[in-house]
Amino acid sequence: MLPTITWDNDRVILIDQRLLPAEEVYLECLDHIQVAEAIEQMAIRGAPAIGVAAAYGVALGVQKMEESGDWDGEFDRILTRLENTRPTARNLFWALERMKQTFDNHKHLALLQLKETMIQKAISIDKEDVDTNKKIGYWGRELIQDGQNILTHCNAGALATAGYGTALGVIRAAFEQGKKIRVFADETRPLLQGARLTCWELNKDDVPVVLITDNMAGHLMKKGQISAVITGADRIAQNGDTANKIGTYSVAVLAKEHGLPFYVAAPLNTIDFSLTDGDAIPIEERNQEEVKQLAGQCITVPDIEIHNPAFDVTPAKYITAIITEKGIAKPPFELNLASFKD
């Protein structure tokens, strides 16, 4: 099996996450438009993976530039197309900013050299993401005790990143230490990333995993069957307010009600230091068909009205700790996240 994202000379190869676990199909993207479409259609998803894919998308776009072209104008169009794919994940914009900085710093070079520099930058963002996740795992594993049952929501695993995962990176690291843990995976409607991706990943790695529907978590907590919750993040504000897959907020409220720790695992590039709190995080409303259909079949009255917010914001007061590659931040997050800033 290939990693989630692979750079292969003149193209980006992505595992098509819409088809997992039934089929293992790889998509080849030959230009930035194909990468943008793969992000929009969620063939690739997960905030860090979106960032890495977008970086490669920029690199692909630059490869099409011609000596006589309007480089700046073309670069802006590439950036705009990729920026407009999905609004919530901070990592997307972070990666695009890094690629723009690299472009601006090297656009005085010969075109061939500029092209190679952009590729190398995207590869470094990719590699850095895996290293970051290993560090998140290293710090986070100390929060997990032998014998615990860990609830996770959506997929913040190898598939959501360049590899290893954030929330699942912590789980992997604890498991690799020999801790006997058991993961409860929320199926995560509407797109079932928990049922399809988290179960698939953990099962492959022999980490014990139990699948539940999203509405079972509260019941299991009340029965004492959950020890802690850990999720990823799509964007974190200065104060720790965290946007993540729809349903995360409900799980956080339930964890608080049952006195359970609620951890967020995310790289520092998920943090949006320009936002004082989570109120300004844009929440993507996705296509109603995602809710209306399950496995391609209409599950309700065809013309029913539907809400489909893809994310929610968990206020910092529900979060026990945020696990980053530089260490674990506890409240007050304003202070403790800022101390990790470059």
Next chain:
Amino acid sequence: MLPTITWDNDRVILIDQRLLPAEEVYLECLDHIQVAEAIEQMAIRGAPAIGVAAAYGVALGVQKMEESGDWDGEFDRILTRLENTRPTARNLFWALERMKQTFDNHKHLALLQLKETMIQKAISIDKEDVDTNKKIGYWGRELIQDGQNILTHCNAGALATAGYGTALGVIRAAFEQGKKIRVFADETRPLLQGARLTCWELNKDDVPVVLITDNMAGHLMKKGQISAVITGADRIAQNGDTANKIGTYSVAVLAKEHGLPFYVAAPLNTIDFSLTDGDAIPIEERNQEEVKQLAGQCITVPDIEIHNPAFDVTPAKYITAIITEKGIAKPPFELNLASFKD
């Protein structure tokens, strides 16, 4: 369209709720075994509807009795078969007790007369259920204000009862008063009673309804888009602890966290006065395939471990009021529910 359950001479006709809303198919049950299977397989579901169906099942069973047979032995076998269908809904056992009492009081009669008496008793349980729901609606509608958005979980509607519904009965009664309300329906995994049945029923009656996945309720509450929650019940203990469809407890915790009223609408025969609290309510664990499959399609890794509790228990402290046919009970429920007892 026929009602949820119809007695037609020598058979019981049930709308097959597994196929709604795609297909409107009616099942004919000719004996108590077929009724028991329809209950087990959830062709008919919803606590009050299960009670009514079971009463008709007993009546059907008695029709097969012969002059020379062991009436008491046969009756016990009929009762046992129906008792063993599903463990949680109180209404099932209540209806079977009523049918047994009727049998015991009339078994000195001629067989033909006994058979007719059993049919008439089942019909009266059926009719009584609709009257009860109208009364629940009458009392409950005062709790709903013009312009409110009401969240409901699962289906406690006409389909879950002999007609009109409990939670949806209250919604119907408020709507019939001219109150401009809007219903948010949790889809209710795994069997999607919200998406399939609640949306179908309310849509038919022109009550505005918006479908959401179960994990969106918290987000909508935080955004101020929900005014109150109302659900049905499968069994209520003396102290008000309420077993209902899995996920109800999570919604109740979320309602409390957001300062929203959480109402339970149920007939008095849902109350189990023999239980001091909800800890002793048996929670049915159903087949893993319900979570794993949708319309024959596997949505996860085929050999994954799955939990599938069909119900959870919401402790009384999360419940604002219980709406019954005799009026609205507020805490302390021990006292106020007991005052409604016959």
